[in-house]
Amino acid sequence: MKKLFLLVVLFLCSYFAIAQKTLFTPTEWSDPNNEFYNKVSNSRKYESSNFVLYWGDKVGTNPSTYSDASLRFNPQSVADTLEYTFKRYITDLHFVSNAPTTNLGKYKIIIMMMNTWNSTDPRLEAFAQASSFSNTIGAMFVHPEATRDGGALSHEFAHTLQMMMHIQENPGNGTAFTGYDWAGPFFEGHANFMRAQAYPQWSEIDGTLTRWIQTRHFMWSSNRHHYTNFHLMYYVQEKEGFDFTRRMWAESKNEEHPLETIKRLKGFTQEQLDDYLWSYAQRQPAFDYPIQWNSQINTTSNFGMTIRKVYKSIKDNMPRYTSRQYTLLTKVAGTTDQYYTNNDWAPQDYGMNVIPLYPTCAGTQKKVTIKFKGHAEVNPTQAGWRYGFVTTKSDGTISRYSPMYNSDGEASFTLDTSTESNIFLVVSSAPKVHVNYNMDEGYPKQRRYPYELKIANAAPEGYQPAADFRSFLKTNGHLHSNGGGWVSNNATVASTVYVGPYAVVRGGTISGNARIDGYAMVDGGTISGNAVVRDNACVYNATLSSSAIVEGNAWMEGGSVGNTANIKGNAMLFAGNYGGSVVVGGDAEIGSCSTTGVYLQFPYWRNGRTDCDGKGAADSSNIDINTTFTNFTAAQMAFAATPACTNSTGTYSLSTTVTPTGSGSVSPSSGTFASGTSVTLTATAATGYQFVNWTSGTTVLGTTSSIGVSMTANQSITANFNLIQTGGTTTRIEFENLSAISGYSNLSNGISGLPSSQFSGGNGKYSGGSGVRGSAATFNGTTGNYNINVPWYDKSTAYSGTFRLVIKTGTTVKLDQSWNCNATSIGWYMKSISNVAVANGDSIEIYATRVNSAEPCILDYIEFVPNTTKKIAASKVNADFDFDLKIYPNPTEGNLTISFMQTQQEKVTVLLFDINGHKLDVITDKTYEAGKIDIPYNCGYLLKGVYFLSIQTGGNTVNKSFIKE
Structure with missing residues (x-):
C-alpha cells in the first residue's frame, strides 16, 4: 500500500506517530475525602488523542445543550483547542517528551470541567488552574467560561507541562524550579510566554503590559509582576532558540533561580550575565523583539509588533496606565542639570529605568552627553549598573543602539532627527553577586541600585516644557487658573484647587483646598477638603477627602482615602478604603485598612505581614536594608570638558x-x-x-x-x-578507544549481564563507574549541522545516574546537555538532539555519574546524522509519483491552494521549507479519502521569496516550489 505524506513545517517539527494513550485513574479519586470521590462518570467524559475531559452531573451528559450559557460547553470544541496547543508545544516545539515510554506519552492529560457538579463543595469550583494527579500526569481544572478560546487553555496547559517537567524530565528535590520561593514568579510569566508560541496575537495583552510598564524597575522576578516578566524570554528565544527554554526547565539544578540557570547553561560569569540582561533591557523602549514563535526574525509579523500594537491601544484608551512607564528623575537641590533616582525609582535586582531625553540643541544632529555615577555605597557587595542609549523612529520602532557602558563615566550619543524621533537612556541594575529573594519579601528587603546623572544638551522626562509633558493626554482641555496645570473640559475643578504646571486632570470633581501637584494624574473620582495628590501619583475613580495624601509613585484605583491616610511609594491599591493615619507604601497591595500601621509589602507569611495587622514603622518587616546616600557634589559630577551640541571634531x-x-x-x-x-x-x-x-x-x-x-x-x-550544510555522512563515535578527560577517570568498560550482540561496535560499552567519569574523542566528520543520537540502556529502575554530552571548539562550549538515566522500565532509550553545528576537530566529551554503587545505565555510541533539510529541490525525486500536485495561485501574495490527487484513503502530511531548507510549518498531517484534495493555506506571514513544498509517500518524494510576493 502506498502512503502519501504531504509534509509542510513552519519551524514546527514533523508530526510523529505514537502508541494510543490510555486513561490514568488518579489514586486520589479513591479517597472519600477527595472532592472527586464518586463524582467521575464515564457517561460524562470526552476523549481526544491526548486529553480526556470529565464534567459533573449538573450539566448532564450533553453539556453543549445545558440551559445556563455560562456553564454550557462543547467537549469536542474544547478538546480541539487543546489538541492545537498540544501540537504547537509538543509536536512542533518538543517542550516535553511525548515518547511512548514517558508518562506524557502513555497517558492522556486530565481536564476537569469545574463548577459543573451539583455540589456545595468549594473545591469543585475554579476558573483556570493546573496541577497533576498522583505525581503521574498533568491535569487542568477549568470553568467552561475559561474554554471559549485558547487564551486561558494555552496558559494553563503550559502550567501542566511545567508539572510534567518535574514529573518526567527533571525529577528531584528543587529541580524544574519546583518547591522553593525564588523561582515561583517564573511560572506565570513562562506560561504567558508559552501562550505566545501557540497564539502569537496574544504575545502581549493589555492586562499584562499595563502592569509591566509600571513595574519594570522592580526586580525581574518580583511577585508584583510575575505574570508580566516574559519579554526576557522573547530575547532568549531570539538569541538561543526555543529549545533553550526547554533546557532551562529540563536541566535546572536544585533551587536554582531561572537567571542562574541561564548563566550556567550559557557558561557566563556574573558580569557576562549582567551584559546579556542589559541587551534585553535595551530592547524595551521599542519593544524590539523581532521573532515569531518559530524563533525566526520576521520584519512583517513578530512579537514586538504585537507588543507595540497593545501599547498603542493602552496609550489611546487607558492612558492612566502610562503614568509610570518612564522613570522620572529627581533634580539635586541647587543644580540645573544633576539628577538622581529616588527610592521609588531606583532599580532593584535586574530591574531597569527607561528615561526619554529631549535634546535642546539646534540642527538635525543633536548630541546628548551624560555623566553617570552609581551610589555603590548603598549595597557595596552587589552594586553594579549597565547603561546606554537607544534611538527610535517616528513609528516607535528601533533605529539604533549605542554601545553598552558598565562603569562610572561620560557617554554621548547623537540623535539624527532627519531619520529618528526619540532618544532614550536605559539603565539596568547589574548585581555583582546574585541574591535570591523569597516571594513578596517586601520592598524594604529588596536591594536598590540608585545612581546620579549629569545631563548636557537634553532635558530628561519631566523637565521638558510643561506643555510638552504627556502632551498626548492634552486634548479638549485648558490650563487651570490656579497653578497652570492641564484640566480636561470633562472635569470639574474649583478655582480654589491648585493644579501644578506638570499635573494632569483628565476627569472627576475636585473641590476645596485640594492640591494636584508635581507630575500627578487624576482620571475621575472625587477629591475634596485638603487632600493632596502629588509627585507621580495616579488616582483613578477614587474618593479622597480630609487631609488624605497620595504621593510618590502610588496608584489608587477606585475605593477611598480619608482622614490623614498616606498612600505612597510604589503602592498599588484597587477598590479598597483607607482611613485613620494608615500608611501604605513600598510595593504594597493590601485590602481596606484604617488601622494605624505602616504597610510596605504585600502580605505574605514569610514576611510576617497580614492585611491591616497594625504593625508600625519600627517593625522589623519595615526596616530598610538599603543604606541612605548623600548626593554627589558638583565637583564629583562635573564633565571633563563642556559637552558640545555636535561632534566637535566632525x-x-x-x-x-x-x-x-x-x-x-x-x-x-x-x-x-x-x-x-x-x-x-x-x-x-x-x-x-x-x-x-x-x-x-x-x-x-x-x-x-x-x-x-x-x-x-x-x-x-x-x-x-x-x-554551510555540506551534506556529509553519518559519523559514529564508538566507546572503544576514548581518552580520559583531565581530572576525571575514563568511563568504565563493560556490559556486565548483557549480551554484546545488543551493542554496536566491538567490545563492551561504558557506564558511570564510581562518582563522575569523563571521556573524550575528536570529531573527524565534515563540518555541518547534525542531529545527534545517543542510545543508552537502563539496567535498573531502582537506581539512577546522569549522562552529560559536551561539544567544544577549542575552549568554546557549543553544546552542553545532560539527561537522567532513570527510565520507568528496563530497556533501550535514545537521547536525540536536533540541529547542532559540529566542526571537524571539535572535542566530543561524555560524562557519566552514578549516585550509588550499582551500575544503572550503559551507553552504546554517539551518532552524528547530517541535517539534510537544505537538500530540498524543486523536482520530483521519483518520477513515477507526481500526485498531480498543483499550487495556485503561484506566485501568491497570501492565500494559496495545495491540490493533489489521492488514489486511495491514506494519511497525508504537508511540509513547508524555506529556500535554505529550514522547515517552517506542518500544514496537514491526517488521513484523507481517495479523490481530488484541495488544502487552503494562508502564507501571508511569509517574507517575499521562494519556498518549497515536499510530498512523500513511503520512499517516494515530490517537491514543488512557489513564490511569495
Missing part, C-alpha cells in the same frame, strides 16, 4: 559585530571617520560559513558581502553568517 564612530561569534570577520571592523565619509565594509566568511546579510538593529542594510556606509551618524552594524 567625526562619527563605526562599530561592527559578527553573528554568530567566530563565523567571519569584517574589514574595517571599527573606526572613527569624518562626517559624510563613505566607508566600504567587507565581510569575509570563516571556513564552513557563508555570508547572509548586513543589519542595523532589525533593519536589513544589504545582502552582498560588501556594502557602503555613509558616516552621517555613529553606526553600529552587524554582519550575519550561516553555517
Whole structure:
C-alpha cells in the first residue's frame, strides 16, 4: 500500500506517530475525602488523542445543550483547542517528551470541567488552574467560561507541562524550579510566554503590559509582576532558540533561580550575565523583539509588533496606565542639570529605568552627553549598573543602539532627527553577586541600585516644557487658573484647587483646598477638603477627602482615602478604603485598612505581614536594608570638558559585530571617520560559513558581502553568517578507544549481564563507574549541522545516574546537555538532539555519574546524522509519483491552494521549507479519502521569496516550489 505524506513545517517539527494513550485513574479519586470521590462518570467524559475531559452531573451528559450559557460547553470544541496547543508545544516545539515510554506519552492529560457538579463543595469550583494527579500526569481544572478560546487553555496547559517537567524530565528535590520561593514568579510569566508560541496575537495583552510598564524597575522576578516578566524570554528565544527554554526547565539544578540557570547553561560569569540582561533591557523602549514563535526574525509579523500594537491601544484608551512607564528623575537641590533616582525609582535586582531625553540643541544632529555615577555605597557587595542609549523612529520602532557602558563615566550619543524621533537612556541594575529573594519579601528587603546623572544638551522626562509633558493626554482641555496645570473640559475643578504646571486632570470633581501637584494624574473620582495628590501619583475613580495624601509613585484605583491616610511609594491599591493615619507604601497591595500601621509589602507569611495587622514603622518587616546616600557634589559630577551640541571634531564612530561569534570577520571592523565619509565594509566568511546579510538593529542594510556606509551618524552594524550544510555522512563515535578527560577517570568498560550482540561496535560499552567519569574523542566528520543520537540502556529502575554530552571548539562550549538515566522500565532509550553545528576537530566529551554503587545505565555510541533539510529541490525525486500536485495561485501574495490527487484513503502530511531548507510549518498531517484534495493555506506571514513544498509517500518524494510576493 502506498502512503502519501504531504509534509509542510513552519519551524514546527514533523508530526510523529505514537502508541494510543490510555486513561490514568488518579489514586486520589479513591479517597472519600477527595472532592472527586464518586463524582467521575464515564457517561460524562470526552476523549481526544491526548486529553480526556470529565464534567459533573449538573450539566448532564450533553453539556453543549445545558440551559445556563455560562456553564454550557462543547467537549469536542474544547478538546480541539487543546489538541492545537498540544501540537504547537509538543509536536512542533518538543517542550516535553511525548515518547511512548514517558508518562506524557502513555497517558492522556486530565481536564476537569469545574463548577459543573451539583455540589456545595468549594473545591469543585475554579476558573483556570493546573496541577497533576498522583505525581503521574498533568491535569487542568477549568470553568467552561475559561474554554471559549485558547487564551486561558494555552496558559494553563503550559502550567501542566511545567508539572510534567518535574514529573518526567527533571525529577528531584528543587529541580524544574519546583518547591522553593525564588523561582515561583517564573511560572506565570513562562506560561504567558508559552501562550505566545501557540497564539502569537496574544504575545502581549493589555492586562499584562499595563502592569509591566509600571513595574519594570522592580526586580525581574518580583511577585508584583510575575505574570508580566516574559519579554526576557522573547530575547532568549531570539538569541538561543526555543529549545533553550526547554533546557532551562529540563536541566535546572536544585533551587536554582531561572537567571542562574541561564548563566550556567550559557557558561557566563556574573558580569557576562549582567551584559546579556542589559541587551534585553535595551530592547524595551521599542519593544524590539523581532521573532515569531518559530524563533525566526520576521520584519512583517513578530512579537514586538504585537507588543507595540497593545501599547498603542493602552496609550489611546487607558492612558492612566502610562503614568509610570518612564522613570522620572529627581533634580539635586541647587543644580540645573544633576539628577538622581529616588527610592521609588531606583532599580532593584535586574530591574531597569527607561528615561526619554529631549535634546535642546539646534540642527538635525543633536548630541546628548551624560555623566553617570552609581551610589555603590548603598549595597557595596552587589552594586553594579549597565547603561546606554537607544534611538527610535517616528513609528516607535528601533533605529539604533549605542554601545553598552558598565562603569562610572561620560557617554554621548547623537540623535539624527532627519531619520529618528526619540532618544532614550536605559539603565539596568547589574548585581555583582546574585541574591535570591523569597516571594513578596517586601520592598524594604529588596536591594536598590540608585545612581546620579549629569545631563548636557537634553532635558530628561519631566523637565521638558510643561506643555510638552504627556502632551498626548492634552486634548479638549485648558490650563487651570490656579497653578497652570492641564484640566480636561470633562472635569470639574474649583478655582480654589491648585493644579501644578506638570499635573494632569483628565476627569472627576475636585473641590476645596485640594492640591494636584508635581507630575500627578487624576482620571475621575472625587477629591475634596485638603487632600493632596502629588509627585507621580495616579488616582483613578477614587474618593479622597480630609487631609488624605497620595504621593510618590502610588496608584489608587477606585475605593477611598480619608482622614490623614498616606498612600505612597510604589503602592498599588484597587477598590479598597483607607482611613485613620494608615500608611501604605513600598510595593504594597493590601485590602481596606484604617488601622494605624505602616504597610510596605504585600502580605505574605514569610514576611510576617497580614492585611491591616497594625504593625508600625519600627517593625522589623519595615526596616530598610538599603543604606541612605548623600548626593554627589558638583565637583564629583562635573564633565571633563563642556559637552558640545555636535561632534566637535566632525567625526562619527563605526562599530561592527559578527553573528554568530567566530563565523567571519569584517574589514574595517571599527573606526572613527569624518562626517559624510563613505566607508566600504567587507565581510569575509570563516571556513564552513557563508555570508547572509548586513543589519542595523532589525533593519536589513544589504545582502552582498560588501556594502557602503555613509558616516552621517555613529553606526553600529552587524554582519550575519550561516553555517554551510555540506551534506556529509553519518559519523559514529564508538566507546572503544576514548581518552580520559583531565581530572576525571575514563568511563568504565563493560556490559556486565548483557549480551554484546545488543551493542554496536566491538567490545563492551561504558557506564558511570564510581562518582563522575569523563571521556573524550575528536570529531573527524565534515563540518555541518547534525542531529545527534545517543542510545543508552537502563539496567535498573531502582537506581539512577546522569549522562552529560559536551561539544567544544577549542575552549568554546557549543553544546552542553545532560539527561537522567532513570527510565520507568528496563530497556533501550535514545537521547536525540536536533540541529547542532559540529566542526571537524571539535572535542566530543561524555560524562557519566552514578549516585550509588550499582551500575544503572550503559551507553552504546554517539551518532552524528547530517541535517539534510537544505537538500530540498524543486523536482520530483521519483518520477513515477507526481500526485498531480498543483499550487495556485503561484506566485501568491497570501492565500494559496495545495491540490493533489489521492488514489486511495491514506494519511497525508504537508511540509513547508524555506529556500535554505529550514522547515517552517506542518500544514496537514491526517488521513484523507481517495479523490481530488484541495488544502487552503494562508502564507501571508511569509517574507517575499521562494519556498518549497515536499510530498512523500513511503520512499517516494515530490517537491514543488512557489513564490511569495
